[in-house]
Amino acid sequence: MEAIMDTIAVISEYTAIPLILLIIGGGIFLTIRLDFFQFRYFPHIIKRTVGGIFRKTEAGEGTVTPFQAVSSALASTVGSANIIGVPVAIAFGGPGAVFWMWLVALIGMATKYSEVVLGITYRIVNKKGDYVGGAMYYMDKGLGWKGFAVMFAAIQVIFVFASTSVQSNSLAVTMKSSFQIPTIVTGIVISGIILLVMLGGIKSIGQFAEKCIPTMVTVYMLAALIVIVANIDAVPHAFFMIFKHAFTPISAMGGFAGAAIAAIIRWGVARGVYSNEAGMGSASIAHSGAKNEHPATQGFWGVFEVFVDTILVCTVTALVILTTDVWTVIDAENAASMTMAGMADVFGQELAGIIVNICLFFFSITTILMIVYFGEKQSEYLFGHKTSLIFRYVYIGAVLFGSTGSLLLVWSLLDVLIALMVVPNMIALISLSGKVREITRDYFTRHYKEASNFDNSNEEKSV
Known part of the structure; x- marks a missing residue:
């Protein structure tokens, strides 16, 4: 096993450069x-996404509502990557x-927007009558690159194995450390819930995610913000370290082993990609089933998704870890417990364990639901x-498997598959x-003025 881990770690290092x-x-x-x-139209994008959540209109054809689509997509991104992936990166x-x-x-906002727009543009209706799409479809139908499409789908079929393992691993480790629940028991419980919800297909997943994700994100953000406010004096220094050590090596201290520039960039980029999935092509699968009036309007949800996942949730997680200094005490192999340790600084061990584990439990469940669905759609493209x-x-x-696996092995394997x-x-x-540019120009030329109430003349210019 050690030899396998070493081999995967070496491959992971070599794939880091092309990934970056x-x-x-x-x-x-x-x-x-x-x-x-x-950047230019961010206020408009927020207005067309968050500002339209409670609108009853569902223009266009599709299988799920736009909000169910983005909730499903967020379900695959807001998860252990935010609570566990951020401390792993640090x-x-x-x-x-x-x-x-x-x-x-x-920059990933433009990438994910492009993925969603192309997913909508080249989607099809399958034999069940559901709208399906994704990177393999725009590679195949948009470019005629059937071989590329098959290769991508095959890699993502394998990726789902590693990704589900990461999610269950993260949850099982925290449940064991907090409540002494055996990792295999956590794995069995998760499997049962996943199976029950999956029986209803994308509509069932969308409805489940629509209820869970907004609530859990709110609970987690509030808890994290309380910790940050309690350590408000340490916030300026946390930002200072983030910017300073983005371009300079950092020495070892306490449980932290130190990091060179290459490692800093590699772990930041890899965990950022896994967190918001911009560039991986998976988000287009969730969004392809959405009812929408224009491909660009669904693409805006992709921008919003990246903003919520990384700029908001990942940032507050990082600040919890940095302002409480737990990253200097806990070693890398036990990074999964950093977020909970940071919250324990304010809430106490027991309450922090409850908060983190409840959030992680639901985040992990919804994430696994979506990535298993992604795997199904890839295998559907390949085999029917x-x-x-x-x-x-x-x-x-x-x-x-993941609930009893090694954290380093699972994360290293994941990095290799992400790059592929x-x-x-x-x-x-x-x-x-x-x-994508043609579709974007069409929206901002024909629909922007009628969809926006902003009077800023700079915004009135078309792309």
Whole structure:
């Protein structure tokens, strides 16, 4: 097992460079290609997403409402990557890794927007009558790259095994440390819940996510903000460390082993990508079933998704860890317990354990639900609808495996698979950027003025 872990760790190191170049370079290219729209029109994007949550209109064809689609997509991103992935990034890369998570998020808004727009544009109706789409469809139908599409789908089928394992691993570790519940018991409980909800398909997942995600995000954010306010004097220094060590090495201290620049960037980018999934192509699967009046309007939800996941949730997690200094006490192998230890500084061990574990439990459940659904859609593209149902049960088996696996092994394997998915997807996004620009220009030329109540003349310019 040790030899396997070492091999995967080495491969993970080698895949880090192309991952960083494609995610950052590709995101910058798409941001420029779309005229920095995520910054210029951010107020409009928020108005068209958050501002329209309670509107009853559901224009266009689709399987789920836009809010159910984004709740489902957020279910796959807001999870252990926020509560566990952030401390893992800090444990291996130091405070500077947070800066690179932010950078990935800001340019990743254009990337995820592009994925969602293309997912809507090239979606199809399957034999059940559901709208389905994703990166494999825009690679196939948009570019005619059938081989690329098959390769991407095959890699993501494997990725789902690792991702479900990460989620169950994270939850099982915290449940054991907090309540001494055996990891295998946690794995069995999660598997049973996943199976019950999955029987209802994307509509059932959407309804479940619509109820759970907003509530859990609110609870977690409030708890984290209380900790941050209690340590408000340490906040300026936390930001100072984030910016300073984004570009300079950091020495070892306490339980922290130190980090070089390469490690800081690598862990920040990798955890940022896994957190908000911009560049991985998976979000387009969840959004492709949405009812929408224009591909761009659903794409706006992709921008909102990245903002909530990384700029809001990941940042408050990082501040909890940095302002309480738990990252200097707890070693990297036990990074999963950092968030809870940080909250225990204010709430006490017992209450902190309850808060973190309740949030992590529901985040993990909804995340696993979505990534298993993603795996089903990939296998449906490869083998057909009936065969895809078999994979559902195989993935549930991965939950049990992950609950008793090694944290370092699972995360390292995940990084390798992320890189293998990002490469073909980013190439496809860059190749189809002209189509995304055309759709974006169409929206801001024909629909922007009638959809917006803003009077700012700068906003009235089309992309």
